[in-house]
Each structure stands twice: as structure tokens, then as C-alpha cells.
Amino acid sequence: MSSLTQSGTATSGAKEDGKAPARQKNLSRIGLAVAVIAVLGLIAAPFFVYPVFIMTVLCFALFATAFNLLLGYVGLLSFGHAAFFGGAAYFTAHAVKVWGLEPLSAIIFGAAGAGLMGLVVGVVAIRRQGIYFAMVTLALSQMIFFIFLQVPFTHGEDGIQGVPRGDLLWLIDLNRPLNIYYFVLVLFLAGFYAVWRIVHSPFGHVLQAIRENENRAISLGYRVDRYKLAAFVMSATIAGMAGSMKAIVLQIATLTDVAWQMSGEVVLMTLLGGMGTIFGPSIGAALVITMQNYFATSNVPVTVIIGVIFVLCVLLFRRGIVGEAIRLMKR
Amino acid sequence: MSRTPPERTNGKKPLLEVRDLDGWYGESHVLHRVSLDLMEGETITLVGRNGAGKTTTLRAIMNLLPRREGEIRIDSHDMMKVPVHRTAHHGISYVPEERGIFASLSVTENLMLPPKVADGGMSVEEIFELFPNLAERRNSPGTKLSGGEQQMLAIARILRTGVRIILLDEPTEGLAPVIIQRIGDVLIELKKKGMTLLLVEQNFRFARKVADRFYLMEDGHILESFPTSQLDAKMDRLNEVVGV
Amino acid sequence: MTMIFGIALPALLGQLLIGFINGSFYALLSLGLAVIFGLLRVINFAHGAQYMLGAFTAYLLLVHTGIGFWPALVVAPLIVAAISALIERTMLSRLYDLDHLYGLLFTFGLALIIEGTFRWYYGAAGQPYATPQLLSGGTNLGFMFLPNYRGFVVVASIVICLAVWLLIEKTRLGAYLRAATENPQLVQAFGVNVPLLLTLTYALGAGLAGLAGVLAAPIYQVSPLMGSNLIIIVFAVVVIGGMGSIGGAIITGYVLGILEGLTKVFYPEASNIVVFVIMAIVLMLRPAGLFGKEI
Numbered sequence: 001m002s003s004l005t006q007s008g009t010a011t012s013g014a015k016e017d018g019k020a021p022a023r024q025k026n027l028s029r030i031g032l033a034v035a036v037i038a039v040l041g042l043i044a045a046p047f048f049v050y051p052v053f054i055m056t057v058l059c060f061a062l063f064a065t066a067f068n069l070l071l072g073y074v075g076l077l078s079f080g081h082a083a084f085f086g087g088a089a090y091f092t093a094h095a096v097k098v099w100g101l102e103p104l105s106a107i108i109f110g111a112a113g114a115g116l117m118g119l120v121v122g123v124v125a126i127r128r129q130g131i132y133f134a135m136v137t138l139a140l141s142q143m144i145f146f147i148f149l150q151v152p153f154t155h156g157e158d159g160i161q162g163v164p165r166g167d168l169l170w171l172i173d174l175n176r177p178l179n180i181y182y183f184v185l186v187l188f189l190a191g192f193y194a195v196w197r198i199v200h201s202p203f204g205h206v207l208q209a210i211r212e213n214e215n216r217a218i219s220l221g222y223r224v225d226r227y228k229l230a231a232f233v234m235s236a237t238i239a240g241m242a243g244s245m246k247a248i249v250l251q252i253a254t255l256t257d258v259a260w261q262m263s264g265e266v267v268l269m270t271l272l273g274g275m276g277t278i279f280g281p282s283i284g285a286a287l288v289i290t291m292q293n294y295f296a297t298s299n300v301p302v303t304v305i306i307g308v309i310f311v312l313c314v315l316l317f318r319r320g321i322v323g324e325a326i327r328l329m330k331r
Numbered sequence: 332m333s334r335t336p337p338e339r340t341n342g343k344k345p346l347l348e349v350r351d352l353d354g355w356y357g358e359s360h361v362l363h364r365v366s367l368d369l370m371e372g373e374t375i376t377l378v379g380r381n382g383a384g385k386t387t388t389l390r391a392i393m394n395l396l397p398r399r400e401g402e403i404r405i406d407s408h409d410m411m412k413v414p415v416h417r418t419a420h421h422g423i424s425y426v427p428e429e430r431g432i433f434a435s436l437s438v439t440e441n442l443m444l445p446p447k448v449a450d451g452g453m454s455v456e457e458i459f460e461l462f463p464n465l466a467e468r469r470n471s472p473g474t475k476l477s478g479g480e481q482q483m484l485a486i487a488r489i490l491r492t493g494v495r496i497i498l499l500d501e502p503t504e505g506l507a508p509v510i511i512q513r514i515g516d517v518l519i520e521l522k523k524k525g526m527t528l529l530l531v532e533q534n535f536r537f538a539r540k541v542a543d544r545f546y547l548m549e550d551g552h553i554l555e556s557f558p559t560s561q562l563d564a565k566m567d568r569l570n571e572v573v574g575v
Numbered sequence: 576m577t578m579i580f581g582i583a584l585p586a587l588l589g590q591l592l593i594g595f596i597n598g599s600f601y602a603l604l605s606l607g608l609a610v611i612f613g614l615l616r617v618i619n620f621a622h623g624a625q626y627m628l629g630a631f632t633a634y635l636l637l638v639h640t641g642i643g644f645w646p647a648l649v650v651a652p653l654i655v656a657a658i659s660a661l662i663e664r665t666m667l668s669r670l671y672d673l674d675h676l677y678g679l680l681f682t683f684g685l686a687l688i689i690e691g692t693f694r695w696y697y698g699a700a701g702q703p704y705a706t707p708q709l710l711s712g713g714t715n716l717g718f719m720f721l722p723n724y725r726g727f728v729v730v731a732s733i734v735i736c737l738a739v740w741l742l743i744e745k746t747r748l749g750a751y752l753r754a755a756t757e758n759p760q761l762v763q764a765f766g767v768n769v770p771l772l773l774t775l776t777y778a779l780g781a782g783l784a785g786l787a788g789v790l791a792a793p794i795y796q797v798s799p800l801m802g803s804n805l806i807i808i809v810f811a812v813v814v815i816g817g818m819g820s821i822g823g824a825i826i827t828g829y830v831l832g833i834l835e836g837l838t839k840v841f842y843p844e845a846s847n848i849v850v851f852v853i854m855a856i857v858l859m860l861r862p863a864g865l866f867g868k869e870i
Contacts, residue, residue: 077676124855127862131618131675132814136858139811142804143851150844260807264683271680303691310684314677315666393764419766431761435753443747444754445765492766 027329034279042185051181052249053293057286058188059246064269064281065195066238071267072276073199074231075211079134079263080121080141081239086258087144088114088240093160093253094153103166103174107187107244114240115233117144122232126225129214138260145258159254163247180249187245191238196278198234207231239266261303268306271313274320283321344407346371346527347392347423347496352401354384354391354551361387363551364401369496374518374528375556376538378573379548385531386428388548389498392529393425394418405496420448424492428500428531430485432473439469442488452493461517462487479510486517496527503534515540535562535569547572587840588719594836595829596725596794599732602828603787604809605816606736609824610743611780612813613756615773617667617678621659622809623802624689625781629655629788631693634704634797644707648789655785660778668773686803693799701796728790735786736825739779743821752776811854817867827865 045054063085070076092110095101101109121144125136148154155161165174174180198204210217210224218224247253256262265288273284288306295302313320319327345368354362362384369375377385391399394415403410405421413421424445433441442455442465459466462483468476476484482502489497502518503511511534518528518541532538538545539562547554549572557565604622611619619625632654633647642650662685670677710724743749755762755769763769788802795801809828816827831850838849845852857865 077679079679124858127858128814131679134676134679135618135810135814136854138807139814139851139854142807142811143848143855146847146851150847260803264687267680267683301691301695303687304695307684307687307689307691310687311666311681314681314684315669318673318677395760395764415760415763416766416768416770419764424766425761425764427761431758433754433757435757436750440750444750444762446767448766 027326030329031278038279039189046178046181051177053289055181055184055249056246057289058184059242059249060266060269060285060289061282062188062191062245063239063242064266064273064285065192065278066235066242067266068270068275068277068281069195069198069235069238070231071270072280073204073211074207074228076228076232077131077134077267078125078137078232078235079260079267080125080137080139080144081236081266082258082260082262083121083141083144084114084118084236084239085243085246085266086253086255086262087117087148088243089247089253089257090148090154090160091240092244093163093247096166096248097160097163098153102170103183103248104169106166107241107248110244110247111237111241114243115237118233118236118240119229122229122236126228126232138263141258141263142260145255145260148258149255154253154255157255159252159256160247161252163251163253165248165251174248184245184249187241191241192282195238198231199278203227203230264310265306268310268313270320271318272309272320274322274324274326277320277322277326280320280322287321343370345369346373346406347529348402348404348407349388349392350402350404352388352391352399352403354387354396354400355398356387357397361551362391362399365391365548365551365553367546367553367556369527369529371495371527372522372525373544374522374530374542375544375546376530376532376542377546377548378532378535378538378569380573383548384551385548386500387551389425389500389529389531392498393423419445419492419494422449422494423496423498424448424489424494426482426485426489426497426499426502428504430481432476432481432484434472434474436473437470438465438473438476438484441473441484442469442491445488445492447492449493449495453490455491458487458490461490461520479506479513482506482510482514483517486514490521495525496529497521498529498531500531501533502530503532503537511537533573585719590836590840591833592719592721592725592836593839594833595729596832597835598829598832599729600787600791600805600828601809601812601832602736602825603732603783603790604805605812605824605828606739606821607780607783607787608809608813609816609818609821610739610783611777612818613821614752614759614776615667615671615678616675617670617682617777618675618810619777619780620679620682620806621685621689622682622780622784623804623806624686625655625659625784625802626788626791626805627693627797627799627802628658628689629785630704630792630797630801631697631788631799632785633789633792634702637704644705644789644793645709648786651789652782652785655788656778656782659781660774663774663777667777668770671773686806690799690803697799699798699800701798701801704792704797706793724793728794731790732787735783739783740821740825808850811850815850815854815857815864817864820866823864823866 067078067081070078088110091113092106095106095109096103121137121140124140125133128136149156165180167173172179174183206217206222206227210227214224243257269284269288270281271284272287273282274280291305292302295305347369349365349367352362352365353360365388367375377388379385387396390396392403394413405423408421410418410421433444436444442458464480465484465487468480473484502514515537522528522541530538530542539559542559544556544558545562546556547569554572604626608619608622611617629651632651633644636642636647636650667678667681670681706724710727713720713722714726743752751762751767751772755772759769791801812827812831813824815831816823831853834853835846835849839846
């Protein structure tokens, strides 16, 4: 099985460059500096930028980061991740609006639901590899789309609207912009850190070994399918967490969130930012969301622009923004 | 590094001329300044250990290597800029080590697959005359053939195309002695018809029957070349380099 | 009235026919996908967009030049094939040496561009395309009423599938194609222009999608998004059949269309998802697909 990195196009932040440990160290120092600046920036951001916009970016950034855990670090292209993002959004929206659940619990509930869906989808999908895996996940997510279209609690084409933000732990009123902003920021950082920990754990190193050479990993005695399934469930759970946050932030859960176009968007975010890099997906998400906002009011068809970026990324810019940056710095 | 000066027989130009050929697989440099000449109607054999670069030399001549540098001429025509799918049209073809019989094609389809590149190739009737067991199995799928039959098919399908040079990579590998004998007869038959052959072969007993000259290869270099008449005298040296 | 499992026979046969017609399109599209995948190792995500392009080309030919269904049945697929050949030559062919996922991603982007452009220009609503005069009306088969055009589509799709199958299995070009699927380098070393073969193959597959689109126009209307949901079902069909065999792709297409039709009769709520459920079951029991070889 060929993996994306074997074609020499993706760059991995974790891949050691045996000859230049000093540079590697430099690079991780730069990474740390970027992280600190980014966090400080995000803490200050709501005083300068419209908070709902940043929160939307954070939700999608987490979604893309979760997706990248699979694509960038296991080499699995899931073309059905919207099912987990949108599914969790439905679960959380329903739990808050109908059951009156407290927001944090509702988000945990939504993420857990997405993880469960991930388990079911993953068991089927990991039976095939490569492009087949992509097609299978796409088909299964389309099935989930139709199920959500038909079950009553999602309200079909209307979706679940007017989801109340509620009081965090029954104490903090999330209708106040700064309260919900910092709540979302903390959740984002927690999810982001979880992915970072997974990637840099022994478990994550096995995942990357699978990406580099699945057969070798098998012959080393790893039960590759279990590792893949575990990674798939983790990725689905964190993607679900992102979807749940989105339901609370934008107070809506609709079919758009579970549709295949959404699965495509998260692929684009990751590709554009740089697959297999820690920060890439977030940067890609910020760019795509900004662009969508920018063109939403204009006459320009957003789908076409997304398609064009897709084509350009695949043809000319396969490392993505962060991947290219790392390559330039390694020179 | 001992480089063999190109041999000129009667001042004739070689049909296939390889000069200072370098070749790479990815980063690894696998051919180093390989030079060899193949006169019209001549048969030469490349010998050397596994991994010495024999197969790679054939692949480089067919332009199947990701990167190559140097000179390759057929009939004085510069082959370095000829794209892969035009190479055969200069009268050269290739029988790969793994024989390359197509599983989804019948024997006849395999036989008819390589396009005619020049006049003067054998007709299907002539080919079946030369390989009677292929005629019997013309409708079976290519991979239902025995190893020997596959090897014959791999040679046979090239005879149709009208090429003048055939590169054969270990045509006797893994075959029973009686089949090897048969393939030897076929190659001698082809030589009589004026075919030019470049053989990669580990089996000296087989090779000495058909070859006019030998080239000895090691680590991507040509060490020396000598006529078949000197084979016995060179045996110690060969055993040392090839390790048979 | 004859009843089977509590369902009136005409209703059952009616759904079976609809299933057979849907199956005709599944078969045509999965055939094209399998042809392209076999040689190029590219999952052509733009297949649905090329299907739509075929239908739209027929529609635009009619509206702007008055060219009717029959000429469009030939011209529109050729136009789609030509555009696709150009795309293959200029862009897709650069991706063959990379991981196959890039081919999928590229054609996905392509599909977004094509469908997005048409939706932007023509809106999402469907445009009606009249049934050709020759095939208007219907035939009473005794047990049911068969619209002539639908009967034609079923027959046409069978003929086209058979023709493509013969082209690949019985002709010299087909032999090149099969051989190049196994070992492109060797075929190229024999003097066959494999890059050209790849272009022709992509054009053939895309042209088949375009042809299916023209056939679909009078039945499903012409709309920019007509291919986007269909293609996902066809992906599932292809996973079920396994991409190893052209015949397998065709048969799986028809069978799943019919199964879907039957589901509409017996359990309509599940008719949208039955193909996906079957895919999941097949993957659990036989991961390589019904006709596939493990790769």
C-alpha cells in the first residue's frame, strides 16, 4: 500500500531528519513559539475581531485537526468526516434544546455519540485501504446523511434551530460573548492538545509507522487494524466535539453539517494548510472560513472557488502552507 | 577502473552502441560508465553477480529507468531522446526476467500484442512452427502456461514485430534442462536468421553455445569483455567475480 | 388483482421497472468508473459532473442550436469526452506517479468547479428535456404500461454495456488496455503509446458518463446537481462489485438498481440507504467486493 508520504509530498513535523537534529530542535522551538503567540493572540482576539467569527474558525480548525489525525498521521483519507461533525451537532443541539442538558455535558454527549458512530463506520471502512477507504467512508456518511434526513428529531430540511447556549455548569451564562468565547477557546485548546498528545505518544508513533509502511508494521507484530480503528474513533470523537461546539456557538444544527460537501471542505482545509503538520489544518480552516465569509455576500460562487483551490493544491501545492514553510526552513 | 575499449570488427559500426552509460534508481547510482557494443548478427552475454547491474543495463537501454545519462545509439541513431514508446520502433525489444506474460490475455492475444515496428518479422504461422506447443495452447490464458511455455511466448511475440535486436534477461532461469535445450536451439535458429541478441545469463554452459562475446559486470561497472573462445581460460576469474 | 406478499402486482412491476432503469444508469456509470480505474488507478470523482455535463450539453444544443435528442446522443458524449481528454492531458496526467488519493482529490475539485459553475449560471432547478418524438407514448404489456422511452433506455444501456465489454475483451485496442492495466511499462516498451492510451481511456469513461447523462435527461430532467448524489451511490456500487472486472461492474449496477426498486415497494423508508447497507454487509463478508480481486 502506498501512503501519501511515500510520494514525498507531505511533510511530517514528527519525522526525524537524522542528519540535522539541531535543525529539528530549532523547528520544534519555532513550533513552540508559534503556539505561544497563537494562544496569546487568541486570548486577545475577541477584543479586536467579531467573536462569533473566531469561534467558528476554532470549531472548524478543531474539526480539521481531528481529520488530519487520520490523513496526516495514519495516511487514511476519510471522505465522510462530516457525518461525525454534523452528527454530533445534532446530538448536542437536541440534548440542549429538548432535554435541557447543560452545555458542557451536551458537548461531551455529542462527542461520545460521534465516537460511537466512528466505531461503527470504522469497523466497516478499515476493511479496505487507500482510495477504497475514501469511497467507503463517503458512502457510509451518505447513508448517515439520509438517516438524519429521515429521523424526526433532526427536523429534516429545517434542522434544529434556535439552540440555546445555556449556562455552563449551571453558573456561567454563555449568552455573554466573552464567556462563550473563552469556553470555546478552552475546548479548542483541549482538543488540539489531545491530538498533539496522541501524535507524539508511542501509540502515535505506531500510527506513523503504519502510514510509512503498513506491511512492515504488520510483520513487526502490530495489530494494524486495531490501531487504525482506534485512531478512527479518536478522530471521529474529536471531530464530533468540534461539531458540538459549533452547534452551541451558531445555535443551529442542519443537514449542511452532515453533507458530503462538508467532508470535502475539511479535506481542503487540511490539504491547504498542510497535511501531517500540527498547525496546518487550523491555518487551512481559518483561510477557508474567511474566504467563505468574504465571498458569501458577493456574486462569486463559493463552490467554484473551493474547487479551484482544491485543484491548485493538488497540482502545485501538495505540501500545503505549513508544509512548504517547514521545507523552506529546513533548507 | 579498467574500461574496455570498444571493439571494432572490420571497421564496421556496431548496431547497438552504449557509451559511458550511467543509471539511477531514485537516489542510488546503479550504473557507472557502462560501455558495450553489439555488432549486427552478434550475440553477447552479460555476466555478473545478482545486483551487478545487468538487468538495469537492459532496462536503461529500453529507457525504462527513471534516470540515465550517457550515449546509446542504434544504427548511429541517438536513442537518448527517444521516448519509451518510440524505442521499439528503432528495432529493439525486450524479454524481461519475469517474462511479462499478461494474465488477462490469451496466448494469441499475448502473441499479437507488441505492435509491428518494421517489416521482416515472422508470420504467426512461422512462429507456431518454431514453437509448436504454443500453437496447441493458443486460446488458453497466458498465465496457464508452464514456465518454459511462458518463456517461449515471451520470445515468440517479439519475433512478429520485425525488430533486429532482442534483449533477453535470464531466459533459462528456473527452467528444466530439456526446456533450456529447446530455448538454446531457438536462439541459435534466430542467430542464423541474422538476429542480434543481448543476453543476461548466469548459466555459462548455456551461454557459451549461443554467445560470441562475454561482458563481465560488477557493481554497475563493466570489468572486461572477451570472446567465447577465451571462456575456459577466464573461468577462474569468472568464478571469482560471479561466484558460481 | 394479483398480489405478491400483499403488494399489487402492477405496483411491484412498476417499481421493478424503475429499479431496472436506475440500475441501467448505475451500470453505465460504474462501467465508466471501472474502465478509468482499471488503467489510470484514478477514482474519477468528476464522473457525476461529466454525467451532468452530458445532459446539459444535450439541453443546450437543443435550446441554442435546435439540435435534437438523436444527434445529441452522439455529439454530447463526444464533447464531454473531448473536454475530459484535454483535462487528462493537461492536469490529471501529472498525478499518476503520486499516491492515488491525489487523483481522487483532483477530480473532486474538478467536480466542484463544473457543478458550481453550472449552478451559478443556471440555478439549482431542473430544466425539462422532452422525450424524443419517436419514443413518446407507451406500450401496454398486459400486466403493466411501459413508457416507450424507458424501455429504450433499458435496451440502450444493455447494448452500450455489451459494446464496451466487447471493445475491451475482444479487440486489439482492448488487449492493449488490459495489458497496460497489468504492466504499463512493458506495453510501452513494446512500442505502444501508453500516455495516449490513458487519455483515450479517460475520454472513453467520461464519454460514457456523458452518454448516460443524455439518456437520463428526458427521465430525470437536467439539473446541475443531478450527478452529485448519484455518484456516491455509484461509488458504493463499485465497492460492492469490486473494481477488478468490467462485467462485474455492469452486473452489480443492474442488480443494485433492482434491489433498490424492490426496497421501495417493501420498505420505502430504507430505499435511500439500501445500497449503502448492502455495501457495508459485503465489506464485512467479502472485503474485496463480489467480483474483485484483493489488491
